[in-house]
Amino acid sequence: MDAQLLQWLSVNLRWFHLVTGAAWIGASFYFNWLNNNIRPAAGDDPDPAVKGEVFAIHGGAFYRVSKYEGAPARLPAILHWFKWEAYFTWITGFLLLGTTYWYDASAMMIDSAVYALSPGAAVGIGAASLVGGWVVYDGLCRSPIGQRPRVLTGVGSALLVAGTWGIFQLLAPRAAAMHLGAMLGTIMAANVLFVIIPGQRAMVEAMVGGRAPPQAAGAAGALRSLHNNYLTLPVLLVMVSNHYPAAWSGTWGWAIVTALCVCGVLVRHGFNLRGQGRPRPFVVSWVGAAGLLVVAIATLRPGPSASASGVPSVSTTQVQAIIATRCMPCHATEPTLPGFVAPPKGLALEDRATILANHEKIASQVEARVMPLGNLTAMTDEERAVIVAWARGF
Numbered sequence: 001m002d003a004q005l006l007q008w009l010s011v012n013l014r015w016f017h018l019v020t021g022a023a024w025i026g027a028s029f030y031f032n033w034l035n036n037n038i039r040p041a042a043g044d045d046p047d048p049a050v051k052g053e054v055f056a057i058h059g060g061a062f063y064r065v066s067k068y069e070g071a072p073a074r075l076p077a078i079l080h081w082f083k084w085e086a087y088f089t090w091i092t093g094f095l096l097l098g099t100t101y102w103y104d105a106s107a108m109m110i111d112s113a114v115y116a117l118s119p120g121a122a123v124g125i126g127a128a129s130l131v132g133g134w135v136v137y138d139g140l141c142r143s144p145i146g147q148r149p150r151v152l153t154g155v156g157s158a159l160l161v162a163g164t165w166g167i168f169q170l171l172a173p174r175a176a177a178m179h180l181g182a183m184l185g186t187i188m189a190a191n192v193l194f195v196i197i198p199g200q201r202a203m204v205e206a207m208v209g210g211r212a213p214p215q216a217a218g219a220a221g222a223l224r225s226l227h228n229n230y231l232t233l234p235v236l237l238v239m240v241s242n243h244y245p246a247a248w249s250g251t252w253g254w255a256i257v258t259a260l261c262v263c264g265v266l267v268r269h270g271f272n273l274r275g276q277g278r279p280r281p282f283v284v285s286w287v288g289a290a291g292l293l294v295v296a297i298a299t300l301r302p303g304p305s306a307s308a309s310g311v312p313s314v315s316t317t318q319v320q321a322i323i324a325t326r327c328m329p330c331h332a333t334e335p336t337l338p339g340f341v342a343p344p345k346g347l348a349l350e351d352r353a354t355i356l357a358n359h360e361k362i363a364s365q366v367e368a369r370v371m372p373l374g375n376l377t378a379m380t381d382e383e384r385a386v387i388v389a390w391a392r393g394f
Helices: 003-037 084-102 119-142 149-168 173-208 215-243 253-275 282-299 316-326 352-357 359-367 381-392
Strands: 050-058 061-068
Touching: 003 061, 003 084, 003 215, 003 253, 084 119, 084 173, 119 149, 119 173, 119 215, 149 173, 149 253, 173 215, 173 253, 215 253, 253 282, 316 352, 316 381, 352 359, 359 381
Parallel strands: none
Antiparallel strands: 050 061
């Protein structure tokens, strides 16, 4: 595929993905807020099937939303369904994963220092993580464990940690992190497709047939919707960490990214407790926020000096020579590496001033083995050490 066409395709997919994702997450947050804030009706509602209601004001108007215990006496003429936001978020995300990682797996998914894979094997592992994550999660939810929320949370978390560790042993760290986010996003979308919407459809069909709505189907959908609510912050965190190696690089990258996800769940739980009227709910959110700070501090490492790292004093001229050979095939005004029509992030490392101004960024990307992509230009570990030692000397 033409490199320029691929870039336009990717930017439009990313745009569409963000728009539909915002719509899906907004609807999820809103309905979860409704469930937490519904209170018994004041007594003047003529419909005895109404379980509760909530009043709100927005945009200069008052709104009254009622929640039914099962279903209204008759099917409304207009019934709004919330599903296409989820479907298109997953579809665009899957296409973006394919065009960004799977299409160029040799550069984006493979790091020989992690595990030597063929491009086909790397893509197969990525695809298996999406399917396997859903199969395991859905099986747990349908098993007796699914009836015990705390046990389900514990077992599910342990399996997630194990799965994250496993994929980080096979794929390049950034690709592993992105596939973790894609796996969680797949679970969320599959919840909508296979559980939430079928349950809602069963309730509507029961109403049309004059039967009592199946409460079990509604309850299952509500539970999966709550799961999606808790997964939202971890998915967002992983996805926005794409260009931030501190969140997933290094020997303990798998542990860092899972710890960040747990902190995100705690933050979300605090908001949910607040909506339920629990005492001191934000203590849980504070614990999650404090956890994010602890993880950040724990991953900060003072950079070694050139002498301490065993690398002799390094000059900028030496680093320029390495960059010219290993980095400038991509990071040049006119890249020579196939597939690039412009330097990544618009950063052309062709002059000394630009290299000096970006020394920290260069060192962090090189140290995390994010760059060069797939190490296609064969940068050696010794060259990486030279660049890192040089940057630490400022």
